[in-house]
Structures are given as structure tokens and as C-alpha cells.
Amino acid sequence: MIQTDLIIIGAGPVGLFTVFEAGLLKLRCHLIDILPQPGGQLNEIYPKKPIYDIPGLPSILAKDLTTNLLEQIQPFDPGFSLGERAETLEKTDEGEWQITTNEGTVVRGKVVVLAAGLGSFEPRKPPIPGLPRFEGKGVDYFVKDPEKYRDKDILIAGGGDSALDWTLDLVDIARSVTLVHRRTEFRGAPDSIEKMLKLAEAGRVNLRRNAQVTDVLGDDDGLKQVIISSEEFGEFGQDIDYFIPLFGLTPKLGPIENWGLETTKEGIRVSLPYYETNVPGIFAVGDSNTYEGKLKLILCGFHEATLMVQRAFQYIHPDKKLSFKYTTVMGEQGLLQKAQSL
């Protein structure tokens, strides 16, 4: 079990900066994020896009902002549970919050901060009726262990880098690899495209362009066959062991929806001035919250996190009085002392 002061759901820019502001108040943080790396949307959706509205930084690439934030919070040594989704929320007998992830990690703290942006990034699932029935029974949205596919007949759908990369990786492991793509051209690293086309020419990859999977068939044991609709050959069935659709990721609010928080279609409703949800001790900052006048901007999220931790402090140290200090007054030594005392 991990014990902390603030449990932060979401390691995007606002979640990361929360660590800094909490650190100034000598509060410890643990972050949980479904993505395998910190940065949230900055790294997952637009790493190479310049951002122009971070005060003091005329232009900064999204991924560089993540790097800078990680450097800024490094002295406060936050904990990370990456690649894990916060699944359940409970209140312990001692009055603390306890969050359990889908991997079984248990984190306890007096305050929960939702900095979850638009939600957790989940695979984009093709709208094929019957697909959910075979999830985990022949339909995989990620390749976790390539060995699972040894000597199996697999079908990968998609035209981007992950579809190409896994085709190249699994061709030597699986018995057969079929790659289905809706268009003629592929959008991936030119080198990968070339390699894949060569394998297709050599008959090692069964390439089906201008085609898509329209149905999945099987029984209680799992997936048996997919129906492919092709511009060239019409509709036909193909027997396979595994269907791996790789169409990128999309954010979903997910399990947080069941935590009893008041939400609107714009996000989690919070009260001002501390961005607290309807549940005392649970806060929401950044893109995941909504209030009158809300703007979904990183810089607004930074501001929200700064005010939020002032109130969070009261939950963690109800008997202590908070004295406000500028970082310029603390100086580097002061910052270090705070960090070391955590």
C-alpha cells in the first residue's frame, strides 16, 4: 500500500504542477495515470505542437513542457503509478481515501485530486456489433505479450504506425498475419511501410487494402472468424485466432463516473474558490472540471491547482495554520529544505 497526502489522478501538465504547489506546502503526492508516461495529452496527442500561451514561454513544444514540469517537480520526489487506471474509490475507517487501480495498486491519502483531463486514454474501438463479446477472447486492443500470438492466425486492422509496427514484429511469431486497412496508402514511418510492403510481396503478410472488418463471429470459447468487406473482393469470411484493431486512443472518463461526483456534459462540477467537488476532500482541476467561466487552458489549470492545494492543506493538517511565502523569498535553499522534509 502506498501512503501519501494527495492522490492525484492524471499525470498531465496540471497534475504535475499540482506536485510543485503541494510541495511548497510540504505535502506529498502520488500520481496515477493510465498512460505509460507522464504528460497526458501533451505527450499522447500533440507532442510536437508548439504552445503559445504559457506565461513567460513565448513558444514551447508540448513534450518539452512536460520535460520542464518533471524537472520542476523533481525535488519533491512524487510517486508514480503509470500505465494504471484508477478504478475504485473508498473511504477507510480512519477517514482517508483509498484508491485501487486496475493493476491492484492501493494508494491512500486524505485528499484526492482529479486532474484527469478528458479522462483516461482508451483504445478507439471500431463500431462492429458483437465486438465487446470477444474482448479478451480473441479481440485485443493492445499487444502486451507477443508470445501469446505464437503459431496463431492473427488479423491486424489499421493503417498507422502501431498497426505497421506490430505487423512487422508479429510476422516472425504468428503462423499468419493479415493486415487490413481501409485505404490504399499507409500513414506511418516510410521505412515501416516499405518493409511491410516487401513482406506482402513475398507472401508473408496477407495485405488487404481498401477493406475493413465489418463483423466478428465465434462462440462461447471465443472468436473464430471475421467478416471482411473489401472493395475488390466483396464480403467474405476469414478464420482467425486473434483480431487486433489498432486505431489509436481516445479519452474516456471511465470509472470516475461512478464515484458519486456531480458531473455535467462539460466536466466535473466544482465550487469556487478551491475547485472542490460535491464530495468534501475530492478536488478537480484542469480540463476535467467545470464552473462558471471555465476555460480549458493549461495556464488556468495551473492557477486552479495553486488555489486548490491551499484548501487541501486544511484537510491534511486541520490544526496547522498556513503561512504564504513567495518562492523568491524561500530561495533555492528554502525549496530544497521543503523538498527534503517530505
Next chain:
Amino acid sequence: MIQINIVDREGVEHTLEAPTDMHMNIMELCKAYEFPVKGTCGGMAMCSTCHVYVLSDTPLPEMGAEEEEMLDQAFFVDARSRLGCQLMINEAMDGLQLQLAPESD
């Protein structure tokens, strides 16, 4: 001000007044009129929640690489597909007819 026709997901046609001087795109127009268009990525051609079908032969800006790449990963795509966020409203779009694509993940 120009007129744009949009068929919603229930098949109902709406005629919208669209300003050409506000640097607005079709995704933003749909949101302004409270159509169920999410615009999750904020207009960066990085989600497909503003996916529309172009029903008229109105001249439109060429598709950029980012839009093409995103449509590659989207569903219910056909030859008429565009991302609303990449269609900046201009005078030449008067009479444009669009249909909202089905909602998908």
C-alpha cells in the same frame, strides 16, 4: 453571413447562419448551435468527433496531412468525409450542405 445546411444525426435538416468574419470553423459552428459535436481535441485534427459528410459540391479547402491521418483512424469514413474543425468558414461556402457522421468512440 452565409448559410450552411446541416443534417443532424436524427436526419433533420437545419439551416444555420454562419459568420465569415470570426475565424470560425464548422466544428465551432456546430458547437455554437448546440449540436452534439464534442470537438474533444479543440480543433487540432486529433480526434474525429467533428466528422461530417459533405453533401454538396461546394469548393472546400484541400485536406491537409493531419486531417487525412486522423480520418485514417476514424470510423464510418467515406469519400465525402471531412473534419469540421479543418473547414474554416468563408464566403465561398455559402449553401454548403453537410451531414453529421454517426457518433463513434
